[in-house]
Amino acid sequence: MNSFLSRTSYWVLALFLALAGSASAQNATTAATVTKQGVTPGGTAGAAPATAAGGGDAAEIAAGDALFKSNCTQCHAVNEKVVGPALSGITKRRPISWIIPWVKNSAKVVASGDDYAVKLFNENGKQQMPSFGLSDKEITSIMAWITSQEGQATAATGGPTAGNAATADGQDAGAAGGAGAGAGKYADILLIVLVVVLIVLVVTLVIIANLMKDVLGGRKDLDGRDIEILEQRFDWAGLYKSPVLRGIVGVVAALALLYAGVQSVMAVGLTQGYQPTQPIAFSHKLHAGVNNINCAYCHTSVYKAKSANIPSANICMNCHSQIKTESPEIKKIYRAIERKQPIQWVRVHNLPDLAYFNHSQHTQVGGIQCQTCHGPIQNMEVVYQYSPLTMGWCINCHRETPLNTKGNAYYDNLVKLHDKSNNAVPFTVSSNGGTECSKCHY
Numbered sequence: 001m002n003s004f005l006s007r008t009s010y011w012v013l014a015l016f017l018a019l020a021g022s023a024s025a026q027n028a029t030t031a032a033t034v035t036k037q038g039v040t041p042g043g044t045a046g047a048a049p050a051t052a053a054g055g056g057d058a059a060e061i062a063a064g065d066a067l068f069k070s071n072c073t074q075c076h077a078v079n080e081k082v083v084g085p086a087l088s089g090i091t092k093r094r095p096i097s098w099i100i101p102w103v104k105n106s107a108k109v110v111a112s113g114d115d116y117a118v119k120l121f122n123e124n125g126k127q128q129m130p131s132f133g134l135s136d137k138e139i140t141s142i143m144a145w146i147t148s149q150e151g152q153a154t155a156a157t158g159g160p161t162a163g164n165a166a167t168a169d170g171q172d173a174g175a176a177g178g179a180g181a182g183a184g185k186y187a188d189i190l191l192i193v194l195v196v197v198l199i200v201l202v203v204t205l206v207i208i209a210n211l212m213k214d215v216l217g218g219r220k221d222l223d224g225r226d227i228e229i230l231e232q233r234f235d236w237a238g239l240y241k242s243p244v245l246r247g248i249v250g251v252v253a254a255l256a257l258l259y260a261g262v263q264s265v266m267a268v269g270l271t272q273g274y275q276p277t278q279p280i281a282f283s284h285k286l287h288a289g290v291n292n293i294n295c296a297y298c299h300t301s302v303y304k305a306k307s308a309n310i311p312s313a314n315i316c317m318n319c320h321s322q323i324k325t326e327s328p329e330i331k332k333i334y335r336a337i338e339r340k341q342p343i344q345w346v347r348v349h350n351l352p353d354l355a356y357f358n359h360s361q362h363t364q365v366g367g368i369q370c371q372t373c374h375g376p377i378q379n380m381e382v383v384y385q386y387s388p389l390t391m392g393w394c395i396n397c398h399r400e401t402p403l404n405t406k407g408n409a410y411y412d413n414l415v416k417l418h419d420k421s422n423n424a425v426p427f428t429v430s431s432n433g434g435t436e437c438s439k440c441h442y
């Protein structure tokens, strides 16, 4: 009996470990894929793989899904505004004959004086959407994918469903710089179910064991050895001393340590999500969001120079010599000026010295929105590091982003050469050498 019980408990334990292991491995892989695609605020994370729901055929939708993920997710989601508008319902708002030229070259559509385009452009703070070297068919497939997501969108926003929770979570995770998406949640649920099943299993085994004991105890034909075994109490101390159990505990502990070690090694230099407390409770949400102050009003050099400067106290005084003069937080600005000492803001983003990053190249020349790299700053009370700022992050974007070459004579010849040799592939930053080591390393 004793050995039967302890043997089953080993099996149960082993089974449990195996299941827990596979569940967490699954968790880890989903997290990894999500990070690879770049965490976009909310959006597609909760959505299930495309099914042929919206009429178009599955292959077309799948192609559209892939194209959308590699070209559009930085700025668009189906159901919410990211940098550009939510694209849900776009095929009802606009005919495909408008959408195709728009995606190919939105600036041209705006310049043509198209009422809708001009209004859209102005409503979005005159941000120019980059041009895409996609074919008509590719753009149609993206639209088919968007349409297929719309049905799921209503399901997700329609009520207190799991889909709803998953989207909200996706957003939180994005905000925390993490990457747990809908899929990660399923792994968690699976794990909980497994644990419950195992507990039920163990309880059942104990009940069976007790029943057998009772039944056997009633029998008269047992010999001395059987009775001895029967009357033996379950030997916890023996289990504790058992070399097998000690072995298992040892192995588990070693694996846990190894896992923690690998995690911390992988995370060296990775400061995504970093959100230090600042000396003055300055809120981007209040200034850039509610009061809609332009980023460059304070970060004056961001379109002109390598570095986006942090505003000096004088810039604050343009307003705060009048506004909220009695606030203790604002008095800290006055004190800094009286003492002729700069406010000691804590730096959030910091690349290592070996890497070269230039803001004007990206914001002015490349036309990339601040939010693409810094996230929804206009909603942040306290700024945090939204993107991983790893080399892989820089390079992925360079591989995927078409160069904003329109109206830039410098690129005319290069584009012509590229199109001649390699018509199908869009002219991306990396086609122009943006993945060469020396571009980013001194």
Ligand code: HEC
Pocket (backbone or CB within 6 Å): 067, 068, 071, 072, 073, 074, 075, 076, 083, 084, 085, 086, 087, 090, 093, 094, 099, 102, 103, 106, 120, 121, 122, 124, 125, 126, 127, 128, 129, 130, 132, 142, 368, 369
């Ligand atoms: C760098 C950001 C960015 C990327 C990448 C981007 N867009 Fe846009 N998109 C915008 C902005 C901003 C607008 C709003 C119009 C404007 O300001 O020019 C917009 C508008 C649109 C509109 C019109 C929306 C409406 O409500 O009428 C469509 C359609 C569209 N984009 C499709 C796409 C597709 C398809 C892709 C991928 C191939 C894409 N966009 C990639 C930024 C982007």
Ligand code: HEC
Pocket (backbone or CB within 6 Å): 278, 282, 284, 287, 288, 293, 294, 295, 296, 297, 298, 299, 310, 311, 345, 346, 347, 348, 349, 350, 370, 371, 374, 377, 378, 382, 383
């Ligand atoms: C009223 C002035 C003001 C405006 C407007 C403003 N910022 Fe800032 N920003 C600051 C100050 C002050 C800091 C330093 C304190 C902090 O980190 O909160 C800062 C910090 C930052 C940082 C972190 C810098 C670091 O330490 O790495 C980023 C990124 C940033 N701002 C982006 C933006 C973007 C994007 C916008 C527009 C949507 C914007 N800011 C609008 C004043 C401003």
Ligand code: HEC
Pocket (backbone or CB within 6 Å): 280, 281, 282, 283, 286, 287, 291, 293, 298, 311, 312, 313, 315, 316, 317, 318, 319, 320, 323, 324, 327, 328, 329, 330, 333
């Ligand atoms: C363009 C005008 C403008 C500039 C520049 C500006 N602010 Fe403000 N600030 C405001 C407004 C408007 C409010 C909101 C006042 C209110 O709530 O009534 C505000 C509120 C604040 C508050 C909250 C005060 C409180 O107690 O509620 C702080 C702190 C603050 N600003 C700090 C700064 C700092 C630091 C700078 C410089 C980096 C700065 N502001 C630059 C307009 C500005």
Ligand code: HEC
Pocket (backbone or CB within 6 Å): 295, 296, 299, 302, 303, 306, 307, 308, 309, 310, 349, 350, 351, 352, 357, 359, 362, 363, 368, 369, 370, 371, 372, 373, 374, 389
């Ligand atoms: C292509 C990605 C990208 C875009 C677009 C971008 N930034 Fe940055 N930003 C970075 C990186 C990377 C750093 C860290 C730079 C470093 O440590 O040298 C940074 C740092 C900053 C800082 C800290 C000061 C500095 O220069 O190190 C501020 C402030 C800032 N960004 C504001 C902005 C604003 C405002 C915009 C939009 C006008 C913007 N950024 C657009 C990637 C970007």
Ligand code: HEC
Pocket (backbone or CB within 6 Å): 074, 351, 355, 356, 357, 358, 361, 362, 365, 366, 368, 372, 373, 389, 390, 393, 394, 395, 397, 398, 401, 402, 403, 404, 429, 432, 433, 434, 439, 440
């Ligand atoms: C969101 C997309 C995006 C991210 C993220 C990004 N870049 Fe870029 N980068 C661009 C685009 C687009 C251009 C091309 C601008 C142009 O010249 O038209 C560019 C150009 C450059 C160039 C000039 C390349 C050349 O051929 O001259 C350098 C250097 C560069 N990036 C460095 C970086 C570094 C370092 C990082 C990471 C810290 C980074 N970039 C992250 C989009 C990005």
Ligand code: HEC
Pocket (backbone or CB within 6 Å): 269, 351, 352, 354, 355, 389, 390, 391, 392, 394, 395, 398, 434, 435, 436, 437, 438, 439, 440, 441
């Ligand atoms: C688009 C910009 C970009 C390009 C191109 C690029 N790097 Fe990097 N690299 C970075 C950034 C940013 C970092 C720092 C971020 C980090 O440590 O993850 C970095 C870090 C490194 C590091 C230090 C790694 C560490 O963990 O400290 C090495 C080594 C390196 N790069 C080698 C290369 C080589 C070799 C190439 C050419 C094949 C290359 N890089 C091309 C942006 C780039």
